[in-house]
Amino acid sequence: MPELTPNEQAHLNSLHEIMNCPAFDADCGDTDQLAPPPSGLPPLTDFNEKWEGVELDETIRSHSLRFIDFGAQWSTLSPEYCEENDIECDEGERELPEIHGEFFLRPLQDILSQPEGPAREVETEFQRQFLSELRVMDQTPRSGAGMITYLRLKPGSDPLEIWYSDIADIQTHPYPPGFVKMDLTYDAYLDALLLTKGTYGWQYLYTETGLADQYEIRGYLEGMLSLFPEIFPNYDYSSLAERLEARL
Numbered sequence: 001m002p003e004l005t006p007n008e009q010a011h012l013n014s015l016h017e018i019m020n021c022p023a024f025d026a027d028c029g030d031t032d033q034l035a036p037p038p039s040g041l042p043p044l045t046d047f048n049e050k051w052e053g054v055e056l057d058e059t060i061r062s063h064s065l066r067f068i069d070f071g072a073q074w075s076t077l078s079p080e081y082c083e084e085n086d087i088e089c090d091e092g093e094r095e096l097p098e099i100h101g102e103f104f105l106r107p108l109q110d111i112l113s114q115p116e117g118p119a120r121e122v123e124t125e126f127q128r129q130f131l132s133e134l135r136v137m138d139q140t141p142r143s144g145a146g147m148i149t150y151l152r153l154k155p156g157s158d159p160l161e162i163w164y165s166d167i168a169d170i171q172t173h174p175y176p177p178g179f180v181k182m183d184l185t186y187d188a189y190l191d192a193l194l195l196t197k198g199t200y201g202w203q204y205l206y207t208e209t210g211l212a213d214q215y216e217i218r219g220y221l222e223g224m225l226s227l228f229p230e231i232f233p234n235y236d237y238s239s240l241a242e243r244l245e246a247r248l
Contacts, residue, residue, distance in 0.1 A: 002034060007063050007190065011070070011105075014194045018072050023096055023231050025077055027142055029069035035107035038064050044153075047112045050132075053155030056108075060160070063187040064108040071104030072198065073142035076227070097223030102140040102147070103198035105190070111135045111151055118148075118165075120176055127176045134163060137186070138193075149203060150179075151186060159185045164203040167214070182206045195235050199224045205243040212248050 004012065012031060019028050038061040044051040076096040117134035120127075130152075138149035152161040162182040171177040184192065184206045196202035201217030202224070211218045221244050229237050 005062065008065050008067070010194060011065055011190070012067075014197065015070070015072060017232060018074055018197055021074075021231055023076055023227065024074045026072055026074035028072040029067070029104070031067050031070060033068040034066040035068055035109050037066065038108050041109060041112070044112065048153075051153055051155065054153050054160075055158060057159060059185065059187040060108070063190050065105055065190070066107050067105070068107065070107075071102070071142065073102040073140070074197070075100045076223070097219075097227055099220050099223040099227065100143075100200050101196070101198040101202075101220075102143050102145065102200070103193060104139050104141050105193075106137055106139075111137050112153075117150070120178075122176055124174060126174050130175060130179075137162075138189075145200070147200065147203075149182075149189070162186060162189055164207065166201070166203075167209075167217075170209060180204075180207045180209055183208075195228075195237065195240060196224065197228075197232075202240075204247065205240055210247055211244070218244075218248070 015028055015031065018024060018026050038056075041056075044054050044056065076099045078096070078098070112135070114135045117131040120131055122128045122131065133152050133154045134150035135153055136148055137151045140147045147166045148164070150163045150165070152163055154161065162184050163179050164182055165178050165180075167178065169177065170180055172180065175181075182189070182203055192202070192206065200220045201211075201214070202221065204211055204214075204217060205221065211221070225237055225241050225244060228235070
């Protein structure tokens with residue numbers, strides 16, 4: 001394998017933490033194949049003529065991952081699962097909180113090579129234009145849960161925006177239903193993924209969305225914050241705990 005960048009190595013280490021965690025049942029991707037480096041990308045207008053004025057800053061290029069199949073689907077082990085599969089969990093007899101997670105990060109060239117954004121019914125020309133600017137950067141293909149994070153390739157936007165789609169009845173006018181803007185840049189999104197390991201709904205911690213009535217997502221996040229400091233002691237989860245408190 002070619003030499004990895006520091007960020008690629010950090011995410012590979014995080015993937016190994018998921019694979020080797022005795023509290024998880026995990027299905028992880030193959031990290032042997034790499035896409036070409038971002039330095040070799042052609043001008044963005046070669047991908048889409050409408051991207052005149054779209055800038056990929058150095059933080060996007062330096063943080064992007066070249067892995068072709070970089071993802072994982074995991075869930076915490078239940079006592080029933082351990083018994084059925086003759087697994088001894090290092091967490092002893094304490095029942096683990098029910099948590100699920102998944103991510104699948106696309107390499108930068110794959111993001112740019114996608115056709116125009118998601119096909120949805122729209123009410124305005126603004127919404128149609130907005131959807132046309134979205135490209136998938138993270139999703140949940142192994143479970144089919146339908147959670148998707150987009151990079152918005154909008155001319156003149158600095159930094160490029162990150163949008164998340166999951167709960168269909170969330171809407172911020174004038175944008176179409178089901179999309180919420182994240183208070184994160186591309187590089188910060190990848191950094192946050194090192195902490196959350198893709199726990200379902202973690203993206204809402206970086207939005208203005210209230211979670212008091214979103215019981216399932218709230219349960220996953222509360223479970224993450226109760227368990228992860230114990231099983232991943234090298235990470236500091238205090239900032240995520242503060243963000244969850246602010247959403248409740």
